[in-house]
Amino acid sequence: MQIQGMPNLTAIIEQSLQRSAQYGVDPHQLCAPESSKLTADQLAHRIEKQRDFYTMAREQLDNLYRLLQDTGFCMALADKEGYVLHVIGDSDLVEHFKRRNCTPGYRWTEKDIGTCAIGLVLEEEIPIFLHGDQMFSTLAQKISNAGAPIFSPDGSELLGVVSLSGYSENMHIHTLGLVRLSAETVTAQLREAAHNRKLAIQNQYMNALLASTSKGMITVNQKGLMVQANRKAQNLLQLPPDFKNKSFTQCVGEGLSVAEYLRTGKGFTSREFVSSVGGATHFASLDPIRLDTGELVGGLITVIEKKEFVQFAVEMTGSHAHFTFDTIIGNSDKLLEAVHMANIAASSSTTVLLSGETGTGKEVFAQAIHNASDRAGSPFVAINCGAIPKELLESELFGYEEGSFTGAQKGGRPGKLELADNGTLFLDEIGDMPFDMQVKLLRVLQTGEIQRVGGLRSIPVNLRVISATNRDLKQAIEDHKFRDDLYYRICTLKITIPPLRDRDDDILELTNHFVRRHEIHLNRQFFLKKPETVQAVQQYHWPGNIRQLESAVERAVHLCEDEILLPEHFGISEMLGEQVDADAVSSFHHKTLAEVERLTISQALEEFGGNICKTAQALNISRPTIYRKIEKYDIKAPQAK
DSSP states (O other), X not given: OOOTTSOOHHHHHHHHHHHHHHTTOOTTOOSOOGGGOOOHHHHHHHHHHTHHHXXXXXXXXXXXXXXXXXXXXXXXEEETTOBEEEEEEOHHHHHHHHHTTOSTTOBOSXXXXXXXXXXHHHHHOSOEEEOGGGOSSGGGTTEEEEEEEEEOTTSSSEEEEEEEEEETTTOOTTHHHHHHHHHHHHHHHHHHHHHHHHXXXXXXXXXXXXXXXXXXXXXEETTSBEEEEOHHHHHHTTOOTTOTTSBHHHHHOTTOOHHHXXXXXXXXXXXXXXOTTTXXXXXXXXXXXXXXXXXXXXXXXXXEEHHHHHHHHHHHTTOOOOOOGGGOOOOOHHHHHHHHHHHHHHTSOOOEEEEOOTTSOHHHHHHHHHHTSTTTTSOEEEEETTTSOHHXXXXXXXXXXXXXXXXXXXXXXXXXXXXXXXXXXXXXXGGGSOHHHHHHHHHHHHHSEEOOBTOOSOEEOOOEEEEEESSOHHHHHHTTSSOHHHHXXXXXXXXXXXXXXXOHHHHHHHHHHHHHHHHHHHTOOOBOOSHHHHHHHHHSOOTTHHHHHHHHHHHHHHHOSSSBOOHHXXXXXXXXXXXXXXXHHHHOTTOOHHHHHHHHHHHHHHHTTTOHHHHHHHHTOOHHHHHHHHHHHTOOOOOOO
């Protein structure tokens, strides 16, 4: 009988019978050959290798037999190589199967037993119904068979065969539908099991991620009721054991209206709140969770402790101290004295005032003190009091609460004082701090507490303050521009950093240091071989100090076309001209014109080693005029080199 939509079974069966004969199978063969039998250990190993398939297929056969029991049927399960794994049925048919070696451990393929349901399904990978007279073995022609293939979940691989056998008068072509349904059910169960396993693995991956993160993570449904929370969140917020299905606001505090945000489909970032249990301050972010269709189903709340948030903010803003005392180059007496005082300062948490001209390296000293102190692993936060407008300085230092002014960030923002908690606050150019702000800073130093702009609560801070100035603060006090009580509070230890002109022995060492740094960057070599280059670098008084020297070296290495650095590469000729003019203004005050002229020419000749040409160029006069003036004023010019 041909089933609609199925291949021509008659032709398929005829081809199988022909193959069986070609294999040399004896049609009067009683049973499957002993040579195909597995040992007990081999059978157990084979079953174990395909445990999921075996368990589900056997369960399906057992369930089906409970419906067919005592109706003259027997069922068998075979794997993809034809080995019988399980047999169940009425006792008389089971005995028939035993006589024919259709029992667990024997192989039933066309090559072993000829045309049969198991062998033909393995060959064609389609459901098959075999009437008794279509069997190759003459001893099996009273028995009809129906078999169906079982496939892997994705349908790419044949896993085995389920067959149903019975006396021919009891079997009908429609029995094939029952067998086929059983096979498809096994495949569906395998597919579901694979899907469940995939979900279980993904769930374990997610649990591992949640457990390993340093952040508290909570999922809430669209009503703001908590669904899950990782261990960090439970500990951080001291959630009760029965937190599930409770409102986040109810368990944590009124500071965050999670449900209200979710109703609008929006989230928030880094909102500060105070936990209702314990009163600790935390920061939270909310990300809505949506299905692929866009439907909002809840949200993910990420919570971190305030100290972690502050540390993260410090890292993002680059508030780190990079310099150490090893960074400070030089061996002059005044510099070593300053370094000695800075080392003393590093051993305590007292306030320090660094005094020195612009470019002397005050922040380098501040960072070195911080890195040598017990606060080295904590934030180093720097702020230039003269670079921030007066209107913004307070919020920059103290932070602000949400809504404290137009444009204020939602959730507020901590200020530099808060970010420096447990670390060091470096107040550069403190002499430029507005007078009214000095009062507020003094209060922080006295109480160890701050209040944000627009806030009412006091926030404790533990910080070490290092200040720096290039101004005379005592003169500023006399001019009523700096508070004397703040001055005495910030300068428990005062360290004066010498200008470069007072560090003659360090100038060449610093120059070579900056040159070597550029050699690495530019992958080139440079040399100060010319004596006049060394002399020019050492004699210039560097009013911009180390910052100016570093800039001059950078100019020199870029202008140098070979490897020899010359004075003109540093721009020293121009700078020396400026220096002569500046010194003249300073030295010639209240002198006669003749005295000024004589002093100017004398200094220029000294500066240029008696070189008349260079002296004339620097003073913008002719050489004959220089000779005439030398004779007029009886100037003893140095011997030209």
